[in-house]
Amino acid sequence: MTSPADATTAEVPLEVLVSRAFGPEAFFELGGLLPELAEDLSGIEDRLKGALPSDFPPLTEAVLYACTTGGKRLRPLLMAAAHRALGVTSTKPIHALAAAFQLIHTASLIHDDVIDHADQRRGRPSVLRAFGLPSAIVAGDYLYVRAFELAGEYPQAIILRCGEACANLAEGEMLQEAGRFDLTVSRDQYLRIVTRKTATIVSAALASVGDVAGSTAPVVEALAAYGRAVGIAFQLRDDLLDAYGEPDLLGKPLYADFREGNPTLLSLEAYQHLQGRSKAEYERLFARREKRPRELARLRTLTDMTPAPRLVEAEGRHWAAAAIRALDPIPPGPYRSLLERLANAAATRRY
Amino acid sequence: MTSPADATTAEVPLEVLVSRAFGPEAFFELGGLLPELAEDLSGIEDRLKGALPSDFPPLTEAVLYACTTGGKRLRPLLMAAAHRALGVTSTKPIHALAAAFQLIHTASLIHDDVIDHADQRRGRPSVLRAFGLPSAIVAGDYLYVRAFELAGEYPQAIILRCGEACANLAEGEMLQEAGRFDLTVSRDQYLRIVTRKTATIVSAALASVGDVAGSTAPVVEALAAYGRAVGIAFQLRDDLLDAYGEPDLLGKPLYADFREGNPTLLSLEAYQHLQGRSKAEYERLFARREKRPRELARLRTLTDMTPAPRLVEAEGRHWAAAAIRALDPIPPGPYRSLLERLANAAATRRY
Numbered sequence: 134m135t136s137p138a139d140a141t142t143a144e145v146p147l148e149v150l151v152s153r154a155f156g157p158e159a160f161f162e163l164g165g166l167l168p169e170l171a172e173d174l175s176g177i178e179d180r181l182k183g184a185l186p187s188d189f190p191p192l193t194e195a196v197l198y199a200c201t202t203g204g205k206r207l208r209p210l211l212m213a214a215a216h217r218a219l220g221v222t223s224t225k226p227i228h229a230l231a232a233a234f235q236l237i238h239t240a241s242l243i244h245d246d247v248i249d250h251a252d253q254r255r256g257r258p259s260v261l262r263a264f265g266l267p268s269a270i271v272a273g274d275y276l277y278v279r280a281f282e283l284a285g286e287y288p289q290a291i292i293l294r295c296g297e298a299c300a301n302l303a304e305g306e307m308l309q310e311a312g313r314f315d316l317t318v319s320r321d322q323y324l325r326i327v328t329r330k331t332a333t334i335v336s337a338a339l340a341s342v343g344d345v346a347g348s349t350a351p352v353v354e355a356l357a358a359y360g361r362a363v364g365i366a367f368q369l370r371d372d373l374l375d376a377y378g379e380p381d382l383l384g385k386p387l388y389a390d391f392r393e394g395n396p397t398l399l400s401l402e403a404y405q406h407l408q409g410r411s412k413a414e415y416e417r418l419f420a421r422r423e424k425r426p427r428e429l430a431r432l433r434t435l436t437d438m439t440p441a442p443r444l445v446e447a448e449g450r451h452w453a454a455a456a457i458r459a460l461d462p463i464p465p466g467p468y469r470s471l472l473e474r475l476a477n478a479a480a481t482r483r484y
Numbered sequence: 485m486t487s488p489a490d491a492t493t494a495e496v497p498l499e500v501l502v503s504r505a506f507g508p509e510a511f512f513e514l515g516g517l518l519p520e521l522a523e524d525l526s527g528i529e530d531r532l533k534g535a536l537p538s539d540f541p542p543l544t545e546a547v548l549y550a551c552t553t554g555g556k557r558l559r560p561l562l563m564a565a566a567h568r569a570l571g572v573t574s575t576k577p578i579h580a581l582a583a584a585f586q587l588i589h590t591a592s593l594i595h596d597d598v599i600d601h602a603d604q605r606r607g608r609p610s611v612l613r614a615f616g617l618p619s620a621i622v623a624g625d626y627l628y629v630r631a632f633e634l635a636g637e638y639p640q641a642i643i644l645r646c647g648e649a650c651a652n653l654a655e656g657e658m659l660q661e662a663g664r665f666d667l668t669v670s671r672d673q674y675l676r677i678v679t680r681k682t683a684t685i686v687s688a689a690l691a692s693v694g695d696v697a698g699s700t701a702p703v704v705e706a707l708a709a710y711g712r713a714v715g716i717a718f719q720l721r722d723d724l725l726d727a728y729g730e731p732d733l734l735g736k737p738l739y740a741d742f743r744e745g746n747p748t749l750l751s752l753e754a755y756q757h758l759q760g761r762s763k764a765e766y767e768r769l770f771a772r773r774e775k776r777p778r779e780l781a782r783l784r785t786l787t788d789m790t791p792a793p794r795l796v797e798a799e800g801r802h803w804a805a806a807a808i809r810a811l812d813p814i815p816p817g818p819y820r821s822l823l824e825r826l827a828n829a830a831a832t833r834r835y
Contacts, residue, residue, distance in 0.1 A: 278651055
């Protein structure tokens with residue numbers, strides 16, 4: 134298995150990424166695609182790195198730190214695979230765009246960590262903790278700006294797609310804030326938050342790949358639907374891993390959602406299924422602004438008493454399946470198969 | 485004179501703005517331009533307001549709050565005047581661009597207030613204070629994004645100008661952070677901070693007006709130089725008003741720079757000119773992380789003992805004069821005169 138150190142290394146080889154996401158057997162099945170994908174990812178990385186340097190070294194340092202924490206590179210991988218699945222022989226035209234979406238994603242994580250007071254991210258101190266609040270705010274702003282400079286290389290329609298996705302992200306963050314510490318949030322409202330905070334940006338990234346490739350409207354819509362569903366599957370898995378994952382693999386401590394009082398499908402389902410005193414205890418603990426380690430563990434134990442973990446896992450698989458179905462208008466081939474595998478990986482990954 | 489309430493009203497009539505900036509006599513001299521300028525500002529305002537609504541009402545509320553606090557509308561006014569000074573009969577083509585720059589400016593103020601823990605802005609609670617930290621971070625991000633959507637209506641070169649100016653702004657904020665509580669910052673370094681934090685964005689806004697109007701390179705460069713110099717004059721006046729202005733007119737308490745330990749030309753010059761025990765006292769008080777009201781007042785009293793206020797005022801006038809000289813390649817006429825007046829107003833305004 135992978136060691137925690139891998140997760141913190143700037144340049145994780147693609148083989149390791151693939152192995153983590155799909156299991157070691159994927160080497161044999163996907164072997165032929167790996168060189169092309171590695172080339173894609175490295176081209177995207179070049180554009181991303183090229184956008185970072187500022188005239189003020191400490192700012193460059195903070196954004197480099199934020200952008201080279203390994204990460205899963207799921208978005209660039211999805212975009213590159215989708216572009217190739219459309220029969221395009223080179224992903225060059227989407228390098229800058231994929232870099233833009235990756236920068237937007239990173240910017241949003243930096244600011245999220247400020248809002249959530251998160252100390253850890255991908256096995257290292259968060260930008261907030263490593264560089265302080267002013268740097269974290271400025272670094273996030275800077276990455277948004279650099280992202281839009283990169284997006285500025287594309288037609289206005291694509292800039293608007295980026296912008297709309299970022300606006301959704303902001304709305305999702307606010308919606309999440311509004312529902313904090315509140316277990317009466319409905320399942321629908323939770324899905325609205327997830328759609329806005331996570332899924333819309335993946336959806337926009339994939340749809341814009343279709344735009345760049347000059348695809349027909351049904352193909353662009355298929356990619357958008359695929360991205361939306363993968364994004365939801367991904368987030369549901371995130372929620373589950375936050376309570377049931379291995380901290381060493383995740384690169385951060387468990388129970389951030391319990392701690393911050395962010396209702397997820399896991400806690401909402403657990404709360405729905407608990408009864409009597411257990412339900413009251415769950416509600417009371419969840420609503421605490423400051424929670425002790427044993428209170429966090431107790432929330433997890435109470436969750437274990439319900440079918441919530443199973444339900445969330447099933448829901449994730451449901452969205453992965455929906456993502457795969459959405460790919461119908463995309464020509465079959467090894468890259469469409471890869472997109473299918475990535476959808477399943479989003480719902481079953483261990484980190 | 486204007487009442488403090490005016491400063492907090494969303495729609496301050498242009499006459500009032502002009503009167504505040506230039507004094508009442510300007511009505512007679514500028515009377516002919518006012519209807520055109522009012523039309524310009526209202527067109528810009530329409531594009532700005534049109535960009536704000538989000539699907540999540542509380543986010544819309546926060547950004548509307550941030551964008552309708554009156555303010556001086558100096559940037560839109562400069563851009564509209566510059567566009568007309570170039571002989572363009574309508575400013576319509578720059579409405580979206582001016583709105584974009586105004587949104588960028590507002591976004592940076594919201595995030596600045598988070599970094600500076602500022603409670604007040606333009607006579608009302610800051611977004612941070614009124615809506616909380618998460619909303620302030622998200623609202624700033626959202627405005628940056630909407631700004632770039634608007635900028636996306638223009639050619640890539642203009643998007644890059646916006647982006648570069650925002651990157652400078654971020655660098656300036658970081659430079660300022662790095663020099664906080666430190667009176668050994670050099671005058672050059674202070675001017676670098678001001679250039680990045682304030683002047684570059686005004687410069688980019690004006691240069692992009694030249695781009696949109698299809699002006700020659702010398703004219704674009706003249707506008708850029710004018711904007712840079714006006715920006716510096718404006719900021720020097722801001723620094724002075726922070727210690728010598730009328731809080732009611734300013735809409736915020738005095739001494740924010742002393743309190744936050746932001747060295748300005750005022751404190752740097754005062755420190756340079758003080759000697760012996762006074763100098764030591766100044767340094768000690770300035771470096772305090774928490775300052776009491778009487779310590780803030782003492783810093784001002786010590787500043788009064790030096791030629792610093794006079795020097796800063798003179799420096800502001802120097803930059804205003806430089807701005808006016810930079811306008812040489814612009815065709816003479818009422819709008820160029822207006823730009824000259826605006827430069828002087830930036831250096832002499834009372835709020």
